[in-house]
Amino acid sequence: xxxxxxxxxxxxxxxxxxxxxxxxxxxxxxxxxxxxxxxxxxxxxxxxxxxxxxxxxxxxxxxxxxxxxxxxxxxxxxxxxxxxxxxxxxxxxxxxxxxxxxxxxxxxxxxxxxxxxxxxxxxxxxxxxxxxxxxxxxxxxxxxxxxxxxxxxxxxxxxxxxxxxxxxxxxxxxxxxxxxxxxxxxxxxxxxxxxxxxxxxxxxxxxxxxxxxxxxxxxxxxxxxxxxxxxxxxxxxxxxxxxxxxxxxxxxxxxxxxxxxxxxxxxxxxxxxxxxxxxxxxxxxxxxxxxxxxxxxxxxxxxxxxxxxxxxxxxxxxxxxxxxxxxxxxxxxxxxxxxxxxxxxxxxxxxxxxxxxxxxxxxxxxxxxxxxxxxxxxxxxxxxxxxxxxxxxxxxxxxxxxxxxxxxxxxxxxxxxxxxxx
Numbered sequence: 001x002x003x004x005x006x007x008x009x010x011x012x013x014x015x016x017x018x019x020x021x022x023x024x025x026x027x028x029x030x031x032x033x034x035x036x037x038x039x040x041x042x043x044x045x046x047x048x049x050x051x052x053x054x055x056x057x058x059x060x061x062x063x064x065x066x067x068x069x070x071x072x073x074x075x076x077x078x079x080x081x082x083x084x085x086x087x088x089x090x091x092x093x094x095x096x097x098x099x100x101x102x103x104x105x106x107x108x109x110x111x112x113x114x115x116x117x118x119x120x121x122x123x124x125x126x127x128x129x130x131x132x133x134x135x136x137x138x139x140x141x142x143x144x145x146x147x148x149x150x151x152x153x154x155x156x157x158x159x160x161x162x163x164x165x166x167x168x169x170x171x172x173x174x175x176x177x178x179x180x181x182x183x184x185x186x187x188x189x190x191x192x193x194x195x196x197x198x199x200x201x202x203x204x205x206x207x208x209x210x211x212x213x214x215x216x217x218x219x220x221x222x223x224x225x226x227x228x229x230x231x232x233x234x235x236x237x238x239x240x241x242x243x244x245x246x247x248x249x250x251x252x253x254x255x256x257x258x259x260x261x262x263x264x265x266x267x268x269x270x271x272x273x274x275x276x277x278x279x280x281x282x283x284x285x286x287x288x289x290x291x292x293x294x295x296x297x298x299x300x301x302x303x304x305x306x307x308x309x310x311x312x313x314x315x316x317x318x319x320x321x322x323x324x325x326x327x328x329x330x331x332x333x334x335x336x337x338x339x340x341x342x343x344x345x346x347x348x349x350x351x352x353x354x355x356x357x358x359x360x361x362x363x364x365x366x367x368x369x370x371x372x373x374x375x376x377x378x379x380x381x382x383x384x385x386x387x388x389x390x391x392x393x394x395x396x397x398x399x400x401x402x403x404x405x406x407x408x409x410x411x412x413x414x415x416x417x418x419x420x421x422x
Contacts, residue, residue, distance in 0.1 A: 001173065002315040008153040013311055015147035017282070018068040022057040022297055023049050023138035024290065025093040026083065027416075031409045033098070033106040033136075034090050039082060045075055050123055050135040052108045055079065055092065061143075065303035072296045080420040091416045094292035095400075096192035096217055098136040099409045100205055107132040125253050133199060137217035139289055140189075140298045142306050143265070145282035146170075146314070164279040168236040170314070171264055171280040176233045176321045177313040178262045179329050180349040182287065183336035185309065186261070187360050188385050189302050190214035191289040191396035193339055194408040208408045212339050214397030215289050219337035223259040227251060228330045230323050236279065239264070240272040261287040261333055283310070287333070291396055292415060301381050308378060312367050319349055336360075339397060341389065357389045364389075 004010045026034040034053040040046040049056040057075045062068040076092070083090040093099055101107070109127055112119040126135065151167055160166040192215050197207035213219040232242035246252045255272050266274045267281035285306055290297045321329075332346040341356035348359050364386045371378045388394045404411045 001317060002150075002154055002311070003157060004315055006153070006157055008156070009150065012147055012150035012153055013315075014307070015063070015150055016307060017061045017063055017145045017147070018059075018065050018303065018307075019061045019143040019282075020057070020059045020068050020072050020298070020303075021141040021143070022072055022290070023140075024055050024057075024297070025098055025136060025138060026053040026055055026090050027093045027099055029089050029091070031099040031413050032102060033100075035106070035108070036086065036088065036090065038110070039086065040079070046079060048110045050110060050126065051132070052110050054110070054136070054138065061145075065300050065307065069296045069298065069300045069303060072298070076296065084421060091413075091420050093138075093412070094290065094297065094416055094419070095412055096138050096215070096289040097195050098133075098199060099412065100196055101133060101136070101198045103202060104132045107136055122253065122256075126257070134222070137192075137222060139217060139286070142285040142288060142303060143282050144285070144307060144310055146310075168279050171283060172233045172236065172239060173318055174283060174310065174314050175262055175264050176318070177316065178283065178285070178310070179231075179260075180319065180321060180325065181309075181313060181363065182261050182285070183329075183332040183346060183356070184360055184363055185285060185306060186215060186218045186287045186333055186336040187341060187356055188305065188388055189288045189291070189298075189396070190218065190337055191291045191293075191400055192216050193397040193401045194404060196409050206407070206409065208405060210339075210401070210405075213337050214339045214341075214395065215287075215337040217289065218261075218287055219334050222337070224330070224334075225251070225257070225259050228327045229258060229260060230326050233321065237276055240276050244272055261285070289396070292412070293396060293399060295419070301384050304381050305385050308367060308371065308381065312370050315370070325349070339401075340392065342392070357392075360389045361386065 002009055004013060028034055038048040038052055045058055047056050047058065048054060057072060059068050059071040079092055083092065109120060109123045151170065155163055155166050158166055193210060193213060195209040195216060197204040197209055200209055216222055229246065232238040243255050243258055247254060252258060263284040264275065264280045265282055265284055266278045268274060288298060291299055328347050335344045335346050336356050338344045344356055345353055346356050346359055347353050364382055368382050392398050
């Protein structure tokens with residue numbers, strides 16, 4: 001954990017690096033999914049994800065949330081301009097939940113060739129196992145690394161003599177805490193309360209479906225494996241082996257199939273061998289919904305809050321995280337994806353059973369105490385998130401349901417065309 005009582009640690013506390021990944025669907029003018037091939041070949045920042053019409057933006061690494069969000073906006077604009085010039089006009093859908101789906105042929109598995117051909121085969125496997133409809137959910141992944149200056153300052157106060165071992169231990173402890181408390185990030189960023197009826201009934205269009213969720217993709221209908229994973233956080237090799245065990249058991253095709261809200265990732269090639277050999281480089285938060293209310297698709301304040309949240313957790317004492325705690329953590333994530341957080345409870349890491357709204361307020365109160373005296377802008381960010389639980393109408397999901405309800409896709413299309421041009 002971080003010891004902010006040391007001046008050399010505290011002075012670097014909020015230094016870190018941000019990288020964002022944003023998934024979005026390409027659509028046609030009538031709100032159906034595009035059938036054209038991925039139009040951004042050889043662009044390292046604009047790639048395809050599960051299906052051929054699911055575009056993913058990968059930003060560079062930045063030392064501020066503001067710079068990362070600005071790059072995201074830049075690539076959004078690049079995509080908008082490119083889609084204008086296609087033979088058939090296309091747009092980027094701005095919501096986490098898909099628009100109209102006619103049938104599975106609307107969701108063509110992404111085509112990869114040459115040395116990457118195995119990626120297509122892997123997606124075909126996912127398609128058969130989970131169904132293509134679920135794979136149309138899109139979101140934001142936030143990648144964060146603490147600065148080397150910060151970690152080396154903390155390392156200088158440790159008994160451990162191997163810096164990479166210390167760094168691995170630091171991120172393993174952090175990942176464990178994020179698994180226990182990360183439901184809070186689901187609650188503050190949930191922005192997908194509406195589905196079109198074509199998602200749940202083939203051939204039925206333009207009827208809004210409300211499932212009681214604020215984030216469908218983070219709830220029971222979303223990205224989850226058929227089991228609650230139990231991970232070993234004792235050291236990096238054990239952590240990797242606990243994931244590999246599910247592959248060996250046949251429950252996962254590959255480590256990337258572990259649909260867990262938080263991942264530890266190495267620099268460079270992302271696989272378990274690289275993680276063990278090269279160590280942890282950063283942590284990935286995978287639970288943010290697309291926010292259609294802002295240009296970038298993600299609110300900068302939410303990214304900054306995620307950083308404040310990670311720093312607070314990193315400076316908090318470790319707690320036991322046994323098998324039953326890990327199972328409960330998965331359920332807490334799903335409960336935090338609900339629409340009315342005053343009517344659904346979670347079991348907190350402290351052993352208290354209370355509403356998600358109450359638990360969230362308590363956590364942010366603790367964060368406020370931790371950051372007391374730091375800066376007015378931190379106080380503003382914490383209050384911004386706090387107010388989502390004091391009045392649910394401040395939550396994105398409530399605003400989106402009010403603004404886009406009774407015609408989710410048609411109203412969503414109007415926003416798309418206003419923002420991206422006719």
